[in-house]
Amino acid sequence: MTDKQPLLKVRNLCTYFYTDEGIVYALDDVSFDVARGQTLGIVGESGSGKSVTALSIMRLVQTPPGRIVSGTVELLGDDILKKSKKEMKQIRGGKIGMIFQEPMTSLNPVYTVGNQIMESILLHGDCDRKQARERAIEMLRLVGIPLPEKRFGEYPHQLSGGMRQRVMIAIALSCNPQLLICDEPTTALDVTIQAQILELINELKQKTGASVIMITHDLGVISRVADEVLVMYAGKAMEYGSARDVFTQPRHPYTAALLKSIPNLEDDVERLHVIEGMVPSLSKRPAGCLFNPRCKHVMPVCREKRPALTAGPDGRLVRCFLQSDAIEKEEAHA
Amino acid sequence: MSIKANANVQDAAYTSFYHDAFVRLKKDKVAIACLVFIVLLILVAIFAPLIAPYEEGYQDTSAILEGPSSKHWLGTDEFGRDILTRIIYGSRISLSVGLIAEAIAVTIGVFLGALAGYYGGKIDAVISRIIEVFASFPHILFAIVIMFVLGTGVINVFLAIGFVGWTGIARIIRAQVMQLKEKEFVEAARASGGSDLKIILRHLIPNCLSTIIVVVTMAIPSDIMYEASLSFLGLGVQPPVSSWGEMISMARKYLRTNPTYSVFPGIALVLTVLAFNLLGDALRDALDPKLKNL
Amino acid sequence: MLKFTLRRLYQTVIVLLGVTLVTFIMVNVVPGDPVAVMLQKKADDATINRIREQMGLNDPLPAQYFRFLTNAVTGDFGNSYFQKKPVMELILRAFSVTGTLAVLVLAFAIILGVLMGTLAAVFRGKWVDRVIMMISTLGMAAPSFWLAIILQLVFGLTLKWLPISGLRQPSAYIMPSVALGMIYAASLARLTRTNILDAMNQDYIRTARSKGVGEFFVVAKHAFKNAGIPILTYLGTLIKSILGGSVLVETIFSINGLGRLLVEAIMKRDIPIIQGCTVYIASVFVIANLLIDLTYGLFDPRIRVAGPAKR
Numbered sequence: 001m002t003d004k005q006p007l008l009k010v011r012n013l014c015t016y017f018y019t020d021e022g023i024v025y026a027l028d029d030v031s032f033d034v035a036r037g038q039t040l041g042i043v044g045e046s047g048s049g050k051s052v053t054a055l056s057i058m059r060l061v062q063t064p065p066g067r068i069v070s071g072t073v074e075l076l077g078d079d080i081l082k083k084s085k086k087e088m089k090q091i092r093g094g095k096i097g098m099i100f101q102e103p104m105t106s107l108n109p110v111y112t113v114g115n116q117i118m119e120s121i122l123l124h125g126d127c128d129r130k131q132a133r134e135r136a137i138e139m140l141r142l143v144g145i146p147l148p149e150k151r152f153g154e155y156p157h158q159l160s161g162g163m164r165q166r167v168m169i170a171i172a173l174s175c176n177p178q179l180l181i182c183d184e185p186t187t188a189l190d191v192t193i194q195a196q197i198l199e200l201i202n203e204l205k206q207k208t209g210a211s212v213i214m215i216t217h218d219l220g221v222i223s224r225v226a227d228e229v230l231v232m233y234a235g236k237a238m239e240y241g242s243a244r245d246v247f248t249q250p251r252h253p254y255t256a257a258l259l260k261s262i263p264n265l266e267d268d269v270e271r272l273h274v275i276e277g278m279v280p281s282l283s284k285r286p287a288g289c290l291f292n293p294r295c296k297h298v299m300p301v302c303r304e305k306r307p308a309l310t311a312g313p314d315g316r317l318v319r320c321f322l323q324s325d326a327i328e329k330e331e332a333h334a
Numbered sequence: 335m336s337i338k339a340n341a342n343v344q345d346a347a348y349t350s351f352y353h354d355a356f357v358r359l360k361k362d363k364v365a366i367a368c369l370v371f372i373v374l375l376i377l378v379a380i381f382a383p384l385i386a387p388y389e390e391g392y393q394d395t396s397a398i399l400e401g402p403s404s405k406h407w408l409g410t411d412e413f414g415r416d417i418l419t420r421i422i423y424g425s426r427i428s429l430s431v432g433l434i435a436e437a438i439a440v441t442i443g444v445f446l447g448a449l450a451g452y453y454g455g456k457i458d459a460v461i462s463r464i465i466e467v468f469a470s471f472p473h474i475l476f477a478i479v480i481m482f483v484l485g486t487g488v489i490n491v492f493l494a495i496g497f498v499g500w501t502g503i504a505r506i507i508r509a510q511v512m513q514l515k516e517k518e519f520v521e522a523a524r525a526s527g528g529s530d531l532k533i534i535l536r537h538l539i540p541n542c543l544s545t546i547i548v549v550v551t552m553a554i555p556s557d558i559m560y561e562a563s564l565s566f567l568g569l570g571v572q573p574p575v576s577s578w579g580e581m582i583s584m585a586r587k588y589l590r591t592n593p594t595y596s597v598f599p600g601i602a603l604v605l606t607v608l609a610f611n612l613l614g615d616a617l618r619d620a621l622d623p624k625l626k627n628l
Numbered sequence: 629m630l631k632f633t634l635r636r637l638y639q640t641v642i643v644l645l646g647v648t649l650v651t652f653i654m655v656n657v658v659p660g661d662p663v664a665v666m667l668q669k670k671a672d673d674a675t676i677n678r679i680r681e682q683m684g685l686n687d688p689l690p691a692q693y694f695r696f697l698t699n700a701v702t703g704d705f706g707n708s709y710f711q712k713k714p715v716m717e718l719i720l721r722a723f724s725v726t727g728t729l730a731v732l733v734l735a736f737a738i739i740l741g742v743l744m745g746t747l748a749a750v751f752r753g754k755w756v757d758r759v760i761m762m763i764s765t766l767g768m769a770a771p772s773f774w775l776a777i778i779l780q781l782v783f784g785l786t787l788k789w790l791p792i793s794g795l796r797q798p799s800a801y802i803m804p805s806v807a808l809g810m811i812y813a814a815s816l817a818r819l820t821r822t823n824i825l826d827a828m829n830q831d832y833i834r835t836a837r838s839k840g841v842g843e844f845f846v847v848a849k850h851a852f853k854n855a856g857i858p859i860l861t862y863l864g865t866l867i868k869s870i871l872g873g874s875v876l877v878e879t880i881f882s883i884n885g886l887g888r889l890l891v892e893a894i895m896k897r898d899i900p901i902i903q904g905c906t907v908y909i910a911s912v913f914v915i916a917n918l919l920i921d922l923t924y925g926l927f928d929p930r931i932r933v934a935g936p937a938k939r
Contacts, residue, residue, distance in 0.1 A: 093840035108832040120839040155929040467646030470910040472872025600774035608769035
């Protein structure tokens with residue numbers, strides 16, 4: 001972590017969903033930084049709160065039932081959560097671009113690709129339609145779409161999944177955002193296309209100098225692109241540090257288990273390692289450490305107390321009693 | 335898997351499906367209220383002679399076209415007949431139209447829809463065109479022409495409305511059977527030599543049952559309205575038989591002398607249609623949310 | 629698209645043929661001799677037979693149908709038994725009235741229904757939504773002929789704001805349009821609400837918001853055009869129902885439209901008019917439906933290329 005001011009500084013972010021079955025702690029006291037020009041990977045199983053993190057930063061959490069309860073999201077020192085609706089519209093798509101998981105359904109089927117890119121450009125830049133059109137075609141070319149002039153007038157259903165994701169990237173980057181949030185951008189694509197899209201994101205990051213938040217359940221993706229990694233489990237940060245360190249020396253049993261579950265072509269393992277059990281229901285969380293029902297190293301204390309996220313000597317943050325005895329403070333909502 | 339075992343699995347799936355739907359429905363207070371209203375209405379229709387304050391044809395010549403009073407709660411018509419009594423007897427017509435006409439419509443619709451969906455190809459093309467032809471006439475207009483052909487009368491009203499209403503359900507069943515016939519349990523039944531008729535009757539139609547229930551519940555209020563419209567035009571149920579539509583039609587002539595005469599049968603009609611509409615919505619949400627655009 | 633258009637045209641012709649056939653069969657199975665009806669039993673058997681021969685009623689039915697069909701294609705539905713005028717002339721005169729009314733009803737239903745439905749969807753769960761849904765639920769249960777009478781009672785007889793019947797002044801169109809349009813406005817409101825809510829749950833709405841599109845344009849641009857497709861589909865049925873429903877309001881408001889022409893023809897057993905009106909109204913619907921199917925492409929580009937999925 002650099003001592004320069006980070007681009008994005010998220011502190012103690014809590015987003016809860018108030019449902020009939022009770023409060024769902026989708027995001028519980030999460031903090032992280034994204035440095036300029038760097039990529040933060042957020043990893044976890046489904047239901048770990050990764051996507052809610054992205055939506056909270058964009059303030060696109062569906063309200064009701066969801067609500068950002070507390071915390072700050074500072075973009076260059078400016079708290080996004082305090083912005084007015086109008087200012088927020090300028091930030092979305094302007095300073096922060098976002099790509100979603102489903103390229104098949106994330107584009108509006110009844111408007112042309114060009115129309116959808118231009119829409120963003122016209123909203124954020126002061127230019128006329130002709131300039132916007134040129135910019136849109138330039139963006140299509142930039143994301144590696146062949147025959148951009150022709151594709152400009154086509155509809156999403158005429159494009160393949162990979163092409164649509166490229167269009168999404170073109171939309172997200174069309175206004176030169178400082179931050180690009182990618183929510184599982186490659187999950188729905190097949191393997192070769194996945195690699196191409198990741199390469200494209202990396203390449204464009206270099207070109208534009210934007211920072212990236214890469215959200216995925218796939219550690220393989222993270223290892224390719226991330227500088228830092230935040231491992232999330234059941235709405236909480238479990239481990240947070242530089243990507244290389246976390247991958248080579250995972251300290252949290254959950255991270256270790258995740259790493260083991262990556263299929264490895266070099267080892268000739270008979271079967272995949274699977275983390276047994278399921279992510280706990282976020283409205284009925286277990287007592288103690290949230291991971292304790294599935295943890296192989298579980299100790300009596302894990303079933304009673306919540307471990308705190310504590311920093312090791314190298315600055316890596318881990319939430320585990322194997323690392324530190326620190327207990328989490330009583331939560332505000334309890 | 336043997337067909338029998340397969341069928342049992344299917345049965346178990348049905349039971350739990352209908353159970354779940356019932357649980358969902360029970361939570362819906364509006365639906366329960368509508369159901370209670372409809373049950374009460376059915377009881378009123380059955381026990382009309384016991385409930386109605388007067389005999390159906392009784393004419394109180396001392397009270398002609400009077401507004402509501404303690405003697406005649408909802409007033410009297412041009413012959414001095416008690417309006418409440420006639421409304422109570424009129425529910426018999428409305429409910430039996432809902433029942434009998436819809437039974438006719440469902441029989442034709444399910445039969446043709448299932449044939450088209452199951453066989454596909456030429457048979458489907460022919461049946462689909464037939465459906466389109468009959469769906470090209472506005473319902474009420476078609477019913478009027480059928481009434482012209484058959485002549486007026488209660489039974490003919492049932493026939494006309496039943497014969498008008500089958501196209502919608504035929505389309506839905508056709509589409510559903512088309513999807514269902516690709517399913518494993520149908521393949522299994524076919525593989526073990528079940529005849530087409532048996533497959534349609536034993537496997538496909540029971541699987542469409544939830545859709546049929548929803549479509550029928552949603553069609554009943556339209557049927558009730560068509561009956562009222564026909565009788566209103568003088569082409570449906572003929573006096574002295576009481577029908578809400580016929581009452582409204584008569585009341586129209588006396589808007590100045592007894593305005594409430596036209597209001598009460600209309601309210602009976604609106605409440606009945608409303609109850610069936612709301613129940614239909616609730617059943618659809620519980621059984622077959624796909625039909626949301628119905 | 630060309631292939632789709634041709635297929636739809638072909639289907640339309642088949643359906644129109646079916647419509648004429650069904651109508652012809654229906655009016656020809658009616659018991660009773662039309663000539664006897666026409667002459668009101670004043671003529672002897674020999675005269676009746678002579679006229680039957682003249683009118684071609686003694687020909688075999690297939691020949692009669694063929695003649696009816698070939699004439700119908702040229703817009704000739706024969707002459708009315710009683711008014712002694714070409715049926716087509718009567719129909720066209722009546723249709724100019726019914727057509728105007730239908731356009732007004734359609735406009736009323738679409739504007740009110742789509743607006744209310746959109747509002748309800750935008751304010752989902754709020755009081756606006758509840759009130760709109762309550763009114764539309766009631767509106768769907770109120771038969772047009774009863775609503776018409778209530779309107780006459782309130783705005784005609786009691787308040788004396790609007791004329792009770794006829795179409796002598798423009799304001800006379802208000803009550804018939806509202807009476808007939810209410811039920812369709814109500815069902816359109818529900819349909820619009822459902823489909824906008826459906827569209828609002830789609831991923832592309834989230835994309836639009838993430839681009840910084842304001843909530844107004846999220847609904848007006850992104851959700852609305854997608855929700856428009858089922859609404860467009862419903863429009864065909866709507867036109868058909870309005871033409872049918874006009875029978876009732878025309879009777880109530882003494883409007884000399886197509887519906888009233890038909891009902892009166894039925895009362896008098898004027899077969900050429902019954903036959904002509906039925907075929908004409910069904911054809912209007914069939915052709916309107918064809919046009920709607922061909923305009924889908926404007927809303928849904930996926931169809932523009934491939935043609936709509938068979939409904």
